[in-house]
Amino acid sequence: MSELTEIRNHEEIDSIKTKRHKGCLNHPFYDWITLLSTLFVPLVVGILTIVLPLQQQNLSNRQNENSQTIAVHNRLKDMEILHDQQKQTILNTYEQDLCNLIFKYSSINNYNDTNNDGIDDDNDDERVSLVIRTKTLYALRQLDPVRKILLIQLLIDSGIKNRINLSHLDLSSLTFPPGSFYNQLNFVNIIAKNLSFKRIHLYRSNFSYSILDGSSFQQSNCSYADFSYASLQRTDWTNTDVTQVVFNYTNLLGAKITSQQLATVQSLKGATLPNGTIVAI
Template sequence: METYRHNSLVHKQIKEIRLEEIVTMNISAIHSNDNREVTPPMEKKEKQHEYPRRRRRPQQYIDYGHTRFEWIQLVATLTVPIAIAIFTILDSVQQMNQSKNQFNVQLRIAAENRETDLHIASENRQKDLDIASENRWKDYKIAEETRLKDREVADDEQKHSMLIDHQTFLSKLILKEGVHLNNTNYEAARFVARFKTLIAFRQLDPKRKTLLFKSLYVGKLAGRLDEDMAIDLSSADLSNIDFASPRDHIALTPPSSHPYYSVNFSDTNLKNASFNSVSFFNVSFVEAMMDDVIMLSTLTALISFRGASLLRAKFLYSHYININFATAKLDGSFFEHFECDQCSFNFSSLIGIRIQNSKFVNSTFTDTKMDHSFITESEFSNNVNMRNVSLTNSKVHNCTFIDVDMRRCEMHGSSLINSKLIKVNFDECKGLTDEQLRQADTVSESILPNGTVYSSN
């Protein structure tokens, strides 16, 4: 449509130009006729020669058989499609470039999306792996807990069966050999009973150990001092046993709630045992292994720990009367709110012990090693014998010593901060210095290492 309009406009212009030329030619012809003169033939001839030249003047607008307007028309006619073709080509090239750019953008976006998808897929896979691993771990823990519970149940049932079998065996043996296993074949019966009992104590758990011991004690078959016992419990494994309240149950209940009389624990294994809230009278722990034992809120009298191993033992809120700790090993033990009347620690080892808020009356510590100990807020009074005691590098703070015999003691590196020393005999004591005496709160009527009597102001 555009081309058609353009061609019509060109034709119109050409027609107007031709019309002007015709008008001009007519006017020139009229003007020449009006001014025409009679000329001789020669001049006429020359004019005839000139006329054609004037007539040929329009030939200057004709080139190669076409007028300029025709050429313009032709050029205009050809220019439009060429311009359209060029425009079309350029537009196609531009569209191709745009398409190529869009394609590249799409490729980049696709690559980014693919990378994002791969990253998301990798994260999801890792999450799935983590979840699967966590689920496997949970399943493993559940299976392990279930297995442990099943094992505990099976073990508990097995131990219960062992206890029942042992009690059944003892019942049959008693019916056959008498209550005290003293019939005709008593030696063999007692040997078999002891052998089976020691095996049972070794295999049972602490709760059933307690039940078995109590049954033997109440039945007067074992564990007593005052009668001929049918079963000898020496070397029996009573470790971790709870004779009253459990080890982790700290309660200051009255100690008389679980009394034991004339009990024989000699040469038994009582490591990590618990004697909370229990009373003992006339009990023997001679040569027993009692490391890490706990005695909380206990009342004991006429007890012998001679030669026992009581490493790291705890004596808490207890009252002991007439107790023999001679030659016992109590290194690292802890005494708190502990009262001991007529207690003997002669030749025992109490290295690194801790004594706090405790009281020792009429007790003896002859040749006792108490090096590197910490003793605070405690009292040693009423004829306490501490001859040859070793308190090297020990801290004795805020303590009271009244009527104490400490002859030939060793006090190297020890401190007596805020302690009261009343009627204390330090004769021939080694390592006691004036500086240590000045640390004390009170020194009254005490005998110094040189034999002089000293009282501070």
């Protein structure tokens, strides 16, 4: 019996050893690993063969898009520089033409002073003024806000400003440099909505018949100025000196101006006050 038992034990041990050396489906694990390795490598190569060209194509597309974006940006920048140069050329040309016209005007006046037969002064003055007005309006229509201010300053400095008619001129949304002196400025019958005249000296200036809706005169000196028949709706007069200002028939509807300020003006005849009340004539 002992020998039989020993034989059975040996058979069980051999059976266990055999099972250990066999894998799934009676194949060793080594064979399966070898098979999977053989299949995995071509699979990876195939996937990479498909994926890598797609990635390269996407990268190429992104590079092309970036190149196009940069090209468009550079083009817009070049156009902006070109437009800026054109505006500066217009201003420079206007300045040169103005100097020539002023010199010609002075020469005509000097000639008339030394010749009794002279040319009609009024006709010459009118012709020169008309030419300057035409050139001024043409230049202002094409200039940017900053250069418009420079052109107006040029007119003021040249002394020709009050000799020409600037009526119907559109100066809307301009911002004049704070602290500037524009005393006796003559802006009659102009369009200048949302104009900024903050901390500006406008002593004895004339804005009659002008449209100045939404403009700001904060902390400015507007004493003795004339705003007769002007539209000043929603204008801002905070801390503004309006001593002896003429507001005859002016529309101040919605304007920021105090009753204390209005008490210092010269006249409000027929004016529309901020609250909509019309002053009796």
